[in-house]
Amino acid sequence: MSEKRKDYLNWDEYFMGIALLSAERSKDPNTHVGACIVGKDNKILSVGYNGMPRGCSDDDFPWSRDAGDELDNKYLYVCHAELNAILNYAGTDLKGAKIYTTLFPCNECTKALIQSGITEIIYYCDKYAESASVIGAKRMMNAVGIKFRQYKSGSKDIELKL
Numbered sequence: 001m002s003e004k005r006k007d008y009l010n011w012d013e014y015f016m017g018i019a020l021l022s023a024e025r026s027k028d029p030n031t032h033v034g035a036c037i038v039g040k041d042n043k044i045l046s047v048g049y050n051g052m053p054r055g056c057s058d059d060d061f062p063w064s065r066d067a068g069d070e071l072d073n074k075y076l077y078v079c080h081a082e083l084n085a086i087l088n089y090a091g092t093d094l095k096g097a098k099i100y101t102t103l104f105p106c107n108e109c110t111k112a113l114i115q116s117g118i119t120e121i122i123y124y125c126d127k128y129a130e131s132a133s134v135i136g137a138k139r140m141m142n143a144v145g146i147k148f149r150q151y152k153s154g155s156k157d158i159e160l161k162l
Contacts, residue, residue: 007156009154009156011038011042012100012122012152012154013156016036016100016102016122016151017158018034018036018044018047018100019034019035019102019124020102020124021034021160022034022036022047022081023081023102024049026049026050026051026081027051027063029063030063030065031050032049032050033049033080033081033101033102033103034049034081035048035049035081035082035099036100036101037085037086037097037098037099037100037118038099038100039096040096040097045091045097046085046088047085048081048082048083049084050078050080050081051078051079051084052077052078052079053079061077062077080108080109081101081102081103082099082113083109083112085099094116094117096119097116097117097119098120098122099121100122100123100151101121101122101123101124103123103124103126103127104121104123104125104126104128104129104134105123105134105137106133106137107132107134107136107140110137114140114141114144114146118146119145119146119147120146120147120149121141121147121148121149122148122149122151123150
């Protein structure tokens with residue numbers, strides 16, 4: 001009898017991999033964010049990535065980050081990966097779920113995460129840690145007892161050729 005394979009992905013590697021792969025769907029030229037919501041039983045409940053809302057053509061709305069006119073910046077239009085994952089969920093309850101996300105959630109997504117019942121956030125990158133949005137997000141998470149931790153990268157490299 002042979003032994004089981006020892007180099008398989010652990011749960012964190014698997015779910016963060018799904019979030020990273022989901023980020024590749026984003027059409028944003030600067031920031032690609034993906035998210036994967038997982039239930040208590042390690043089942044994937046939903047995924048999302050940052051993009052335009054359904055029905056808003058990503059060819060007709062701006063992707064600029066610093067246009068002079070606020071109406072020509074993406075920030076008024078783009079739906080973040082975490083919110084998309086919540087909105088894409090077809091079930092009735094996310095209570096006790098966790099979310100894997102490639103970028104630490106902003107304050108607006110954090111409000112939605114709190115309201116949806118998500119209790120843990122595993123993030124890949126926190127490049128905006130010093131921004132008011134992320135500081136406020138962490139303040140809210142701490143106030144309501146949402147755990148958050150940075151993903152600890154494994155030693156395995158996976159390359160997908162599609």
